Amino acid sequence: MxxxxxxxxxxxxxxxxxxxxxxxxxxxxxxxxxxxxxxxxxxxxxxxxxxxxxxxxxxxxxxxxxxxxxxxxxxxxxxxxxxxxxxxxxxxxxxxxxxxxxxxxxxxxxxxxxxxxxxxxxxxxxxxxxxxxxxxxxxxxxxxxxxxxxxxxxxxxxxxxxxxxxxxxxxxxxxxxxxxxxxxxxxxxxxxxxxxxxxxxxxxxxxxxxxxxxxxGKTGQTFLKTVLASALNMRQLYINGWYSTNILGNRDGEALSEEDAFQTKLMSKLACLDEIVGYKVEDHQVHIHHYRPRGDNKESWDNIDLQGFLGYSMQIKINGLYRDSxxxxxxxxxxxxxxxxxxxxxxxxxxxxxxxxxxxxxxxxxxxxxxxxxxxxxxxxxxxxxxxxx
Ligand SMILES: NC(=O)c1ccc[n+]([C@@H]2O[C@H](COP(=O)([O-])OP(=O)(O)OC[C@H]3O[C@@H](n4cnc5c(N)ncnc54)[C@H](O)[C@@H]3O)[C@@H](O)[C@H]2O)c1
CATH class of the missing domain: 3.40.50.720 (NAD(P)-binding Rossmann-like Domain)
Incomplete structure (x- = not known):
C-alpha cells in the first residue's frame, strides 16, 4: 500500500x-x-x-x-x-x-x-x-x-x-x-x-x-541551454556568445514586464552558462518579451557563436516552440x-x-x-x- x-x-x-x-x-x-x-x-x-x-x-x-x-x-x-x-x-x-x-x-x-x-x-x-x-x-x-x-x-x-x-x-x-x-x-x-x-x-x-x-524550475529554453552547453563543453568547443530571446503571453510573462521582477528572472537565467564552461561568456544575453497572442505557448530563439578546431567559427540556431505549463x-x-x-x-x-x-x-x-x-x-x-x- x-x-x-x-x-x-x-x-x-x-x-x-x-x-x-x-x-x-x-x-x-x-x-x-x-x-x-x-x-x-x-x-x-x-x-x-x-x-x-x-x-x-x-x-x-x-x-x-x-x-x-x-x-x-x-x-x-x-x-x-x-x-x-x-x-x-x-x-x-x-x-x-x-x-x-x-x-x-x-x-x-x-x-x-x-x-x-x-x-x-x-x-x-x-x-x-x-x-x-x-x-x-x-x-x-x-x-x-x-x-x-x-x-x-x-x-x-x-x-x-x-x-x-x-x-x-x-x-x-x-x-x-x-x-x-x-x-x-x-x-x-x-x-x-x-x-x-x-x-x-x-x-x-x-x-x-x-x-x-x-x-x-528549469523547463524549456534554459533546460536545453544547460544540456547543450554541457555537451559543447565536453567537446571543448569555445563559446563566444549566446543570444537568447523569447516571447510569452501568460500571466507570468505579464509579471515579467515589471522591471524588478524581470531582474529576478534574468539573474536566474544568466547564472548557468559561465559555471558550466568554466570561463566568462562575454556576450551571453537573455531577453524576455510579453506578447499576448501566444498565451502559455512560449517561443524561444537561441543563437550560439562558437569556435572549433584551429579557431574556425560556427553557429547554432535553436527555435523552441514550447508550452510553459x-x-x-x-x-x-x-x-x-x-x-x-x-x-x-x-x-x-x-x-x-x-x-x-x-x-x-x-x-x-x-x-x-x-x-x-x-x-x-x-x-x-x-x-x-x-x-x-x-
Ligand atoms: N512555466 C514555467 O515553465 C516556469 C518555469 C520556471 C519558473 N516558473 C515560475 O513559476 C511561477 C508560476 O508560474 P505560472 O505560469 O503558474 O504563473 P501565474 O501567474 O499563472 O500564477 C501565479 C499565481 O500566483 C498567485 N499569487 C501571487 N502572489 C501570491 C501569494 N502571495 N499567495 C498566493 N498566491 C499568489 C497569482 O494570483 C497567480 O494566480 C512563476 O514565478 C514563474 O516564474 C515557471
Missing part, C-alpha cells in the same frame, strides 16, 4: 498549479499517456518504474489544495489560462473542477510567528488532518517578485522570527510559505525564481529534518513524489539531488553550485539507486 501525499500550491489559481491538479486527475482516470514523468520511467529490466522501485506514492495517491489571491476554482483557472484544451477540461472530475483556491491566510492571532505564517500553518494542519495524509509538500508557484535587498535578519533564526512576528516587509510571501511549511514538517519546493530559502529557514529545516528544494507540471509531480523519501528519512535542509530540475539550484552549505546537466543527472541517479527498495 502506498502512502497518501498532499500537495499545497502557493499560487493555486496559476497556470502551472491548475495544470498539475487537472493533469494528475486526467492521468488518474487513464485519459492521458504518462509522458514526461521521470518517476514513471523504467530503470531496470524487471519492468518496474522508478516509482515502484522507490515505493513512491502513486499518482492516484496525490491530493491537492492551495492558496491564491484569486479565489478561483480550478475550472475558472483552466479556462483563464487556456493551457488545456476544452476536450481535456470536460474530462476532469467535477470535484476537482469545483475546487476553489484557499484565500491567502491570516491567522486570528499572531502566535509565535506572526499572523500570516500562523495562518498558513493552520491551513497545512487542517489539510493534513482532513485528508489523513502521510506527507505534505508545499509547492511555491506564485508570481515572480522583485528580489529584496539582503537583510541581516535572514542570517539569524531569532532575528528572522522576530521580523515574521512583527510583520516586517523584509519577509516576503515566498519566505512565509517556506517558513510555515518547515514549521509544519511539510517539504518545500520553490518553483519560482523568488528568494525564499534564506539561511534562517535552512537552519530551521535542518533542525526539523525537513527537505527544501529550489529555485526556479505543460513542461513545468510533470517536473513538479516528479519532485513531490521523490521528496516524500526525504521527508520520511528526515533529510533536512537543501537537497542537491534535485538540482537538475532548477535554473538556480540551491545546494547544501559547503557544496558548489552545479549547473552542468550531466553532473546534475548523475547526482539524481546516485540518489535514486541509493534509495531503491526492491
Amino acid at each position: 502506498t502512502e497518501k501525499t498532499g500537495i499545497l500550491f502557493a499560487g493555486h489559481a496559476g497556470a502551472i498549479a491548475s495544470t498539475v491538479i487537472a493533469g494528475a486527475n486526467l492521468l488518474k482516470q487513464g485519459f492521458s499517456p504518462k509522458y514526461a514523468l521521470l518517476c514513471e520511467s523504467y530503470i531496470t529490466e524487471d519492468q518496474k518504474t522508478i516509482a515502484d522501485k522507490l515505493e513512491l506514492p502513486q499518482l492516484e495517491d496525490l491530493v491537492f489544495s492551495g492558496w491564491d489571491i484569486y479565489c478561483h476554482t480550478i475550472e475558472e483557472s483552466l479556462r483563464h489560462h487556456k493551457v488545456l484544451s476544452e476536450n481535456d477540461i470536460v474530462k476532469v472530475s467535477v470535484d476537482i473542477l469545483n475546487q476553489p483556491a484557499l484565500p491567502v491566510p491570516c491567522a486570528v492571532n499572531k502566535g509565535e510567528w506572526g499572523q500570516e505564517i500562523e495562518g498558513i500553518r493552520s491551513d497545512i494542519r487542517n489539510f493534513r488532518k482532513k485528508n489523513q495524509l502521510n506527507y505534505v509538500v508545499v509547492v511555491n508557484c506564485i508570481s515572480t517578485q522583485p528580489t529584496p535587498k539582503w537583510s541581516e535578519t535572514y542570517d539569524s533564526l531569532d532575528k528572522f522570527q522576530e521580523s515574521c512576528y512583527q510583520g516586517y516587509d523584509t519577509v516576503t510571501p515566498s519566505m512565509k510559505y517556506a517558513c510555515a511549511a518547515v514549521l509544519e514538517s511539510a517539504g518545500y519546493i520553490n518553483f519560482t525564481p523568488n528568494l525564499s530559502a534564506v539561511p534562517a529557514i535552512v537552519t530551521l529545516a535542518k533542525e526539523k529534518g525537513v527537505p527544501l528544494a529550489g529555485r526556479d 505543460i513542461l513545468a507540471a510533470p517536473l513538479i509531480l516528479d519532485m513531490v513524489r521523490l521528496m516524500t523519501i526525504s521527508i520520511k528519512i528526515q533529510e533536512g535542509g537543501l537537497t542537491e539531488h534535485l538540482a537538475a530540475f532548477f535554473k538556480s539550484p540551491e545546494m547544501p552549505e559547503g557544496t558548489n553550485v552545479i549547473h552542468d546537466f550531466f553532473a546534475q543527472y548523475s547526482l539524481l541517479q546516485k540518489w535514486i539507486y541509493k534509495h531503491i527498495k526492491n
